[in-house]
Amino acid sequence: MKFLQKIGVMFLPVCLLWAISGANSMFAQDIKITIETKPKKVDVVSSTDGKEPFTGQRPAVDVAILLDTSNSMDGLINQARSQLWNIVQEFAKAKKSGKTPLLRVSIFEYGNTRLPASEDYLRQVVPLTDDLDKVSEALFALSTSGGDEYCGSVITEAIKRLDWSSEPNAYMAIFIAGNEPFDQGPVDFRTACKGAIEDGVVVNTIHCGNYDAGVRGKWQEGAQLAEGKFLNINQDEKVVHIKTPQDKIIIELNAALNKTYLWYGSQSQRKSYATNQTVQDSNAGSGLSSRAAIKSSSLYRNVGRDLVDTYEEDASVIEQLKEDELPTELQGLTVQERARRIAEMSKRRAEIKTKLAEASKQRDAFIAKERMQQAPSAASATLGDAFSDAIGQQLQQSGFEVGQ
Template identity: 30%
Template sequence: MKTRLIAQSIATALTIMGLSAGINSASAKSIEVERIVAPQVMPQVAPIKIPSVITQPKIEVVFVLDTTGSMSGLINAAKEKIWSIASTMAQAQTAPEIKMGLVAYRDRGDKYVTQNVDLSEDLDSMYSKLMDFKAQGGGDSPESVNAALYDAVHKMSWNQDSNTYKVVFLVGDAPAHMDYQDDVKYPETLCIASDKGIIINAIQSGNNYGTTKHWKHIAGLGQGNFFKVSNSGNAVAIATPFDKDLAKLSNELDKTRVYYGSSDDRVKQEAKKAAGSKLYKESSVASQARRATFNTSSSGKTNFLGEKELVDSIASGDIALESIASDELPAAMKTMKPIEQQRYIKEKSVARKELQSKIRQLAEKRDAFLKEKVEATGGRKNSLDSQIFDAIQEQSADKGLVYDKKDMKY
């Protein structure tokens, strides 16, 4: 019995190893073998390919703007062109996240020395502040450039990521006051800017020799560009047959936003809506058309929506309508039945898509119209917005931002 079990074990092992054929037939007959199940061979599975994560490029831009009396024309140019600058930046091959900030400066003895608007994707609110700045004060040549650059470098919420393109555009027509004993002088500030990876560009309005000397020094220390524009900014500002319709569609698009959240959320949302309303009342039709173009781009989505926008949150699956407490719903929806609420959101979503489609179609026609006009007049080369775009295109390439010259917006 013991010999039989040993023989059986040997036969089993040989069978598994594929060697049982080597046993002569006489020996095989004397071995009683139980039914053996061959080991399962696992099918080869191709390795799972994990898609590489495409990191969205980031752009952070702070405009440091002289707002003294002599800067009236350039301030107006900035107000007109901020949206086209944003739209142009949005044309990178991978749509970037865009934040903008603002430092307005004058001099000691004026109404203010500096006023700051922190970096934010909420360009509506930044633009609303820009609209408030008027060219006043000044009178003497030097201005508080040192204080303005200090605020730009130290008081803005700059991203710590080294892959973010961080840039300052200093715009002014007067040199820096270098005689204030308690100022941090710009060479020291620009050293800190370099450590933070912030590029400083200097844009001179006019032809003041002292300004040219300082601005070239600032651009050199800031690893940026120096260039000049006229007192008007040489901004390309051509009206188009599409501006009025784009402005109207933009206003209608804003009305598709449905906000939810706490009382604190509502305060922010009301401020966001107020900034938009101010834009429609006080800015030019062309600016409204440019904003419409930006807001329908991938980069402009955050500016358009703001925080806790219900239509987009539901469409993206971020939140379910039934999970929202009644007191966090907008007033118009609180008295609705659930099915009516769903219908209301659906109607807003459909209207939004239609409006966005119309805006994109008109924006393409507007772009084609402007390119033809600008090329015919040769007005692009020395304009404020063109030179800003050229600097951005050159300086941001190592941050994953790739542009084409034809992407310039007006």
């Protein structure tokens, strides 16, 4: 079909030239036919010079994380769980035109024999979403089994199924992690990776094992084809969270912050949102300070779930909701009284976030100083290290300014 379309594109200009020049010019020389090819959706790796300026409300960042959940990957899943909030912090450092990005994350799993063979043992766990609590919940629900890892298939499905941003110069990336050869399965990884970058999506490959094995297994080639980075990690390396003097106050501020959320929807939905926020705080474990730092930033948003966040974007929400969809404390109030209560809660949240951001900044400085005294090696690199290695440079190539 594509070949016939190309013939059609070529045939039309020739016919027009024939009609204009007349039959006597059928043997004329120097007839030039120009065929314009459709440009790529996004040039994600070129210089920021010449890029279309950002004019939207929030610059777009879409990230799909593709995790091998075969038997040998328990360590990888544990790293993803414990380092999620550190990874998200990498995006919190970025701005475009002074605006923090709207981050959406998707999770896919592949290589798990509990999944249907007819679907190449892969599953979309979470679509692209800005609900980071939902992403965390999904990671803690993953389990490993079996081992038929088809990288080409899962990359192709991620490109096809997800509603990737159409914003010019959005940062769109796939991070795929696993340990088996990259060229397994019915879909050629070369076709998958070329298709991804043609749609403006960079593919970063994270090989769980040593460098040479990753090269032999085609992980490096996959990254090169999709203009991403080839990285190696030790999936069994235990993640160590550095304790800091600021942790105690951060945890206290996080608890106070949770009390400022006005969840809305059905009674079961409201309960689910509140419960999940608390559960993901607990799941963060010793990484709770990193999670709290994200909750103090604009990356952690609950539009469509929390009235404070939603009201900032659409004040009419308090008139549209039914009485039994409102938070219990707002039921029975007039529209004006609801608005006043939301404003009070918004002010309270802003005060807590300011204190939390300052404590987190002091914590980051403490951790940076501690790490300067350590000597990390390639053999001890983790999933979070791989993300950190790729994100900063690629965000800059998409027109973001990346701070510390």
